[in-house]
Amino acid sequence: MSFQYYLELLGTFVFAISGALAITGKDKDWVGATFTGFITAIGGGTLRDILLDRHPLVWISDMAVVYTIVAGIVCVYFFSKTLGRLSKTLLLFDTLGISLFTIVGTEVALHHGVRGEIAVVMGMFSAVMGGVIRDTLTQETPVILQRGVYASACFIGAVIYLILRYFDLDRNLNFVISISSIIIIRLLSVRYEWAVPGFDRKFMRKEVD
Numbered sequence: 001m002s003f004q005y006y007l008e009l010l011g012t013f014v015f016a017i018s019g020a021l022a023i024t025g026k027d028k029d030w031v032g033a034t035f036t037g038f039i040t041a042i043g044g045g046t047l048r049d050i051l052l053d054r055h056p057l058v059w060i061s062d063m064a065v066v067y068t069i070v071a072g073i074v075c076v077y078f079f080s081k082t083l084g085r086l087s088k089t090l091l092l093f094d095t096l097g098i099s100l101f102t103i104v105g106t107e108v109a110l111h112h113g114v115r116g117e118i119a120v121v122m123g124m125f126s127a128v129m130g131g132v133i134r135d136t137l138t139q140e141t142p143v144i145l146q147r148g149v150y151a152s153a154c155f156i157g158a159v160i161y162l163i164l165r166y167f168d169l170d171r172n173l174n175f176v177i178s179i180s181s182i183i184i185i186r187l188l189s190v191r192y193e194w195a196v197p198g199f200d201r202k203f204m205r206k207e208v209d
Helices: 003-021 030-051 063-085 089-111 116-137 151-166 171-191
Strands: none
Touching: 003 030, 003 063, 003 089, 003 116, 003 171, 030 063, 030 089, 030 116, 089 116, 089 151, 089 171, 116 151, 151 171
């Protein structure tokens, strides 16, 4: 099994944890937490595979993915109190998830013969859509719609991956560098409150006398 495969399983695991953590403390039952964890873990990758016409979907063809999701949810079940004491737990697991899924998604897209620009978009979709679904289900404003460095961190990491791939850097080392760049950018942006420029459209109104 390839390094990429293990990274995809790790990303699935941490996203399942982030989905289940988003439910804990909200007076929801564990059926809801399991559903949210499962959807969070497969949401981005499923969208990517549908857009790439990649069948069967990875979580349908590989039961290891399903078992990994279950393991993440069980982990939250047994350690929810410990994890709940860590104020930045959800941020940490979400950051790990988007960094892993961005690079894995970008490489999957490249292997399906798409251009580098499209591969970057596919990587971003893989990374952020699971979180969008999670936040929507838990009635939170999706992180991607909040001011901050989120999808843009994924974009930068995917571009770094393409550049290093172009220069034939060792594949596994490329994975490590690109994933680490997303983690560092995202955590630093939270620490120092970095944000992308606002998008405020001002409309001129005619005054009616």
